[in-house]
Amino acid sequence: MRSVFIAGVCIQALMLSACSGGGGGGGDAAPPGGSSPPPQTPPRIVEKVTGLNFGPYLDGQSPNQGIVISESQLTARMQVVAPMTNSVRTYSMTHGLENAGRVARNLGVGITVGAFFSRDAAQNEREKNGLITAALAGDTGDVVIAGSEVLERADLSEDALISQIRDVRQTLPARIQLGYADTAYQLLAHPDVVDEVDVAFANIYPYFDGVPIEQSMRHFDFIFTRLQAAVHPKKVVVSETGWPTAGAQRGGAIPSATNAANYFDSFVSWARTKQVEYFYFEAFNEAWKTDEGSQGPHWGVLDSSGNMKTGMNAGFDGTNAADTWSRQIPGGAGPAQLQFTSMPVLGSTEDLRGQVTGVDPALYRVAIYIQAEGLWYPKPSYTSPTIYPGIDGTWSADITTGNGDEAATRIAGFVLPVAYRVPIVEEGSPAIPAEVEATAVASRKVER
Numbered sequence: 001m002r003s004v005f006i007a008g009v010c011i012q013a014l015m016l017s018a019c020s021g022g023g024g025g026g027g028d029a030a031p032p033g034g035s036s037p038p039p040q041t042p043p044r045i046v047e048k049v050t051g052l053n054f055g056p057y058l059d060g061q062s063p064n065q066g067i068v069i070s071e072s073q074l075t076a077r078m079q080v081v082a083p084m085t086n087s088v089r090t091y092s093m094t095h096g097l098e099n100a101g102r103v104a105r106n107l108g109v110g111i112t113v114g115a116f117f118s119r120d121a122a123q124n125e126r127e128k129n130g131l132i133t134a135a136l137a138g139d140t141g142d143v144v145i146a147g148s149e150v151l152e153r154a155d156l157s158e159d160a161l162i163s164q165i166r167d168v169r170q171t172l173p174a175r176i177q178l179g180y181a182d183t184a185y186q187l188l189a190h191p192d193v194v195d196e197v198d199v200a201f202a203n204i205y206p207y208f209d210g211v212p213i214e215q216s217m218r219h220f221d222f223i224f225t226r227l228q229a230a231v232h233p234k235k236v237v238v239s240e241t242g243w244p245t246a247g248a249q250r251g252g253a254i255p256s257a258t259n260a261a262n263y264f265d266s267f268v269s270w271a272r273t274k275q276v277e278y279f280y281f282e283a284f285n286e287a288w289k290t291d292e293g294s295q296g297p298h299w300g301v302l303d304s305s306g307n308m309k310t311g312m313n314a315g316f317d318g319t320n321a322a323d324t325w326s327r328q329i330p331g332g333a334g335p336a337q338l339q340f341t342s343m344p345v346l347g348s349t350e351d352l353r354g355q356v357t358g359v360d361p362a363l364y365r366v367a368i369y370i371q372a373e374g375l376w377y378p379k380p381s382y383t384s385p386t387i388y389p390g391i392d393g394t395w396s397a398d399i400t401t402g403n404g405d406e407a408a409t410r411i412a413g414f415v416l417p418v419a420y421r422v423p424i425v426e427e428g429s430p431a432i433p434a435e436v437e438a439t440a441v442a443s444r445k446v447e448r
Contacts, residue, residue: 043308045084047318049268051112051279052081052301053240054088054100055286059304062288069096074103080306081283082109084316087141089239089279091148092116093130094123101139112279114145114181117164119155124164132171143177143199144168145239151186151193152203158190165196181239184227188388191230191421200231201239206263207295210251213243213259217266217325222391224276225362230418238278241267245309247295255295261311262321264301269320330393331357336442338366338415341394346448347407349400352379356415359441361389364415367422367436368397370408375428377402385422410447414440 056069056077074096081088087110090100097113104111113134115127134140146168150156156164161180169178180193181201187194194200204223206216220241228236243263244255264280271278285304289296297304301312314321331337335358342353356364365386368379378385379399389395400406414436416422423433437443 043084043313043316045316047316048083049085049280049315050271050277051087051089051110052085053279053282054078054081054090055282055284056097056100057286057288059287063095064288067095071096071099071103074100075107077284077306078103078107078109080302082107084301085283086110087112087279088283089145090114093127093134098130098134099139101134101141102137104141105139111141112143112145112179113140114148115168117147117150117156117161118153128164128168128171131168135173135176140176142175143179144172145179145181145201146197148181148239149183149186149203151190152183158193161193162196165193169196179237184223187227188230194231194234197234199235199237200227201237202227203240204238205241207243207250207253207255210253212252213254213262214324216243216253216263217270218327219391220267221270221325222327222362225360226388226418229363232419236276238271238276240279240281242281242299244295244298245300246298248293255298257310260298260309261314264312265314265321266324268315269323270325272320273323327360327362327391329358329360330355334358336364336415338413338442338444340411340413340444340446343411343446343448344399344406346409349406351396352399352411353394353396354413355395356389356393356442359415361391361393363418364389364441365418366395366397367414367416367440368399369412369432370399370405371410371412372404372408372428375430376412376425376432377405377408377428378422378425379405382424382426385424386416388418410445412445413443415442416440 056074061067078088088104089112090097091114093113093115101111101113113131115131117124117127131144135144146165147161150161165180172178177198179199179201180197182203184202184204187200187202204220206219209219211219243260245257245260247255280301282299284302285297285300287297287304302308337357338354339357340352340354344350344352352368356366365388367386369376370379379397380401387395387397412432416439420439422436
């Protein structure tokens with residue numbers, strides 16, 4: 001599940017993750033009852049990771065309590081991870097987390113701080129004020145994050161989120177870059193939001209996509225490659241990825257200590273090879289996340305006491321794991337081709353199915369148009385005029401989303417670069433947009 005702040009309280013919504021940075025406006029100081037046993041002998045670190053998502057909560061503490069995390073606790077928790085990471089990421093600028101940047105600076109640790117936006121307008125203002133105050137004081141690092149998974153949780157509309165981002169931009173010192181974090185799927189679906197920021201922070205979880213561990217890095221690389229191509233030339237940073245050591249199975253994705261260690265080592269090796277910046281999810285187990293699902297408290301590279309989990313040391317040994325992320329081009333490299341592998345018969349409401357071959361499907365998407373009563377219509381709809389092919393190039397499209405669509409006599413498909421924005425055609429058009437035809441690397445038209 002994802003965490004969300006409403007009226008100063010952190011509650012849960014949708015998938016897993018963020019809110020590791022606390023939130024809310026006001027509240028009592030952290031009670032002394034929160035504690036975790038001291039860590040054992042620190043592990044040997046050959047090479048630090050690029051970044052870790054950092055939640056400072058001890059066992060018995062929860063942002064749901066509205067507590068304020070003391071600076072001494074922030075310092076103690078950050079001292080545990082300082083020897084193993086170049087940077088940390090936090091999620092909120094209230095409830096004590098507004099001090100994280102100063103603590104990190106004093107410890108010589110890089111930091112990327114973030115303001116957590118939700119449906120609570122007053123809390124959003126407190127988050128923005130905390131972010132700008134820290135930025136002006138030099139306690140934020142070179143880039144800040146304005147919002148985390150706001151679209152995934154559907155807390156704000158796209159327009160409302162853009163308004164929040166612009167508010168931050170207006171008062172942010174020019175030397176600091178601005179970013180927004182969300183799932184890769186949401187970033188792909190909302191290019192206008194990405195346009196507003198300097199850096200796209202992407203959350204990519206093969207675990208949540210139900211991908212078996214053996215295929216997880218190929219899946220990750222596929223999604224990352226697609227997003228990177230779609231938002232080019234903007235920088236993409238992996239803001240969250242991870243694998244839980246325990247919890248519920250999702251599809252073919254099985255949480256276990258072995259799978260989590262393998263994923264961590266493979267991901268760090270991928271990032272080192274590709275030279276991609278990242279924040280791994282997450283530094284510590286956080287016991288308060290039990291209401292996120294059974295996997296919630298088990299994402300840490302370290303347990304809640306700061307002890308490294310079994311097998312995680314491989315991610316810090318400075319050597320690369322075997323390449324499990326390279327992918328094959330469907331049909332082999334060659335001229336791009338678009339195939340219709342299953343054509344619904346006239347009058348049917350079944351989906352149209354096909355495959356893109358000859359090119360990396362991560363770099364392309366498919367636009368489908370149907371002709372009914374002499375006019376062309378984009379499918380599935382004018383608001384969703386393209387389909388992303390899967391890792392094997394296969395795709396399916398619902399081409400009967402409007403009245404009478406099943407009677408369409410002509411169907412056309414186009415393979416388009418993933419960064420290309422298809423012209424919006426709200427009403428039927430006598431012709432397919434000429435620029436679509438000109439931009440396509442492959443196309444197909446059939447009559448039925």
